[in-house]
Amino acid sequence: WEQISNQDDKNKCDYGVYRNIIVRPQWIHRIPDSSSNFRAQYPSNNNNTNNIEYDRIYTPLLLFINKRSGGQSGEKIYRKLLHLLNPRQVFLLENDQTIFNALDIYSSLSNIRLCVFGGDGTVGWVLGRLAELYPSLNNPPVSICPLGTGNDLSRVLS
Numbered sequence: 001w002e003q004i005s006n007q008d009d010k011n012k013c014d015y016g017v018y019r020n021i022i023v024r025p026q027w028i029h030r031i032p033d034s035s036s037n038f039r040a041q042y043p044s045n046n047n048n049t050n051n052i053e054y055d056r057i058y059t060p061l062l063l064f065i066n067k068r069s070g071g072q073s074g075e076k077i078y079r080k081l082l083h084l085l086n087p088r089q090v091f092l093l094e095n096d097q098t099i100f101n102a103l104d105i106y107s108s109l110s111n112i113r114l115c116v117f118g119g120d121g122t123v124g125w126v127l128g129r130l131a132e133l134y135p136s137l138n139n140p141p142v143s144i145c146p147l148g149t150g151n152d153l154s155r156v157l158s
Contacts, residue, residue, distance in 0.1 A: 021061040021113070023089045028105070036101040038088075041108045055111045062102055063090045064126055066118035070147030077117055077147075093122060099129040112140045119148020 015022045023040060031039045042054040063081055067074035074092075081090045091102050106112050116126045123144050130139045 018084060020058055021085070023060045023086045023106075023109075025086065025088075027109070028088055034104065036104045038105045039108060040088075040106045058111065060106065060109055060112045061085070061089065061115060062106060062112060063115045063117065064093050064099065064102070064122075065091065066093045066122040066147065069118040069122055074117055074147055077145075093118070093126070096129055099126060100133070103130075103133055114140050114142045115145060116142060117145045117147050119146065120150060120152055121148070 027040045065074045065078045116123050
């Protein structure tokens with residue numbers, strides 16, 4: 001993602017084919033008082049562009065990966081995704097705090113989407129944390145990339 005450039009301006013990245021789901025580095029700001037130390041937000045109202053237009057154009061994707069799922073294939077997928085997307089939007093699942101911090105960082109971006117790479121246990125775990133954070137069922141849409149052995153949950157939801 002960082003190696004693609006616009007032909008007219010060699011210093012400006014066009015973000016390639018995934019431009020609509022990539023979180024721009026300039027959207028992420030350090031917030032010392034936050035539990036996650038960062039906050040993502042769309043740029044302020046310059047060039048007469050407002051958040052409604054950003055919501056229409058961008059659907060930032062957050063990825064949660066269990067590196068131990070699928071015969072350790074999660075680790076390979078993680079490394080590949082780091083080259084395709086902004087590394088700040090790809091998370092290795094280690095504990096509940098990883099999920100909470102990721103959602104805290106991107107809480108001000110509307111229109112985010114989540115993708116969970118893992119087995120039934122991983123998917124249930126992430127969905128459970130989402131239910132805690134979004135009790136009124138207004139949570140972001142979640143997709144599943146099954147990496148487990150049985151993947152019964154993925155089959156039922158498809």
